[in-house]
Amino acid sequence: MGRGVTPARRGTRRSRQPSPSAPVPVSRQDVAVRINGTVYQAEVDVRTTLADFIRGHAGLTGTHLGCEHGVCGACTVLLNGEPVRSCLMLAVQADGAEVTTVEALGTPERLHPLQEAFREHHGLQCGFCTPGFLMTALAFLQENPRPTTEEIRQAIAGNLCRCTGYQGIVAAIADAARRMRGESGGG
Numbered sequence: 001m002g003r004g005v006t007p008a009r010r011g012t013r014r015s016r017q018p019s020p021s022a023p024v025p026v027s028r029q030d031v032a033v034r035i036n037g038t039v040y041q042a043e044v045d046v047r048t049t050l051a052d053f054i055r056g057h058a059g060l061t062g063t064h065l066g067c068e069h070g071v072c073g074a075c076t077v078l079l080n081g082e083p084v085r086s087c088l089m090l091a092v093q094a095d096g097a098e099v100t101t102v103e104a105l106g107t108p109e110r111l112h113p114l115q116e117a118f119r120e121h122h123g124l125q126c127g128f129c130t131p132g133f134l135m136t137a138l139a140f141l142q143e144n145p146r147p148t149t150e151e152i153r154q155a156i157a158g159n160l161c162r163c164t165g166y167q168g169i170v171a172a173i174a175d176a177a178r179r180m181r182g183e184s185g186g187g
């Protein structure tokens, strides 16, 4: 038998032309997201991620992008109080939601207890991963204000740091828990 397309296969080929009555795909959409108390509104490409909306449209570049596929945790923000990976969400999915980013934590003059503890326990070196760890830890400590070391390790298991070896981060979160409970920090 000669090579080539068989008559049966030829008969199953379909036209790729869109039908004249097919709906036109929507590629842009209005989005409004409240970030750290301010509403940011923009018409975006529907494929725009929440991370790109936060960084590009709101100009809040404290949220970092590492892997951009849900592995490193650097892009973690709170969505209606829950930690999410903003590289995995579309901005249109966050329409109408309340987002909290690392910029809401503290200021250089008045650090959040988590930031103070990270500074004191050397919980960062290059700092690239730090916003993601802080936001993950914030949500975790709000749910579990008196965690064990093992619980802290589990809570940050989805965040990657290439610098610190994690010991300082674990110590910082344990110390921040004490500070946030109103006990003196340090130890």
Ligand code: FES
Binding pocket: 064, 065, 066, 067, 068, 069, 070, 071, 072, 073, 074, 075, 076, 085, 086, 087, 088
């Ligand atoms: S950038 Fe989102 S998980 Fe790595």
Ligand code: FES
Binding pocket: 123, 124, 125, 126, 127, 128, 129, 130, 160, 161, 162, 163, 164
């Ligand atoms: S401090 Fe550099 S990646 Fe964590």
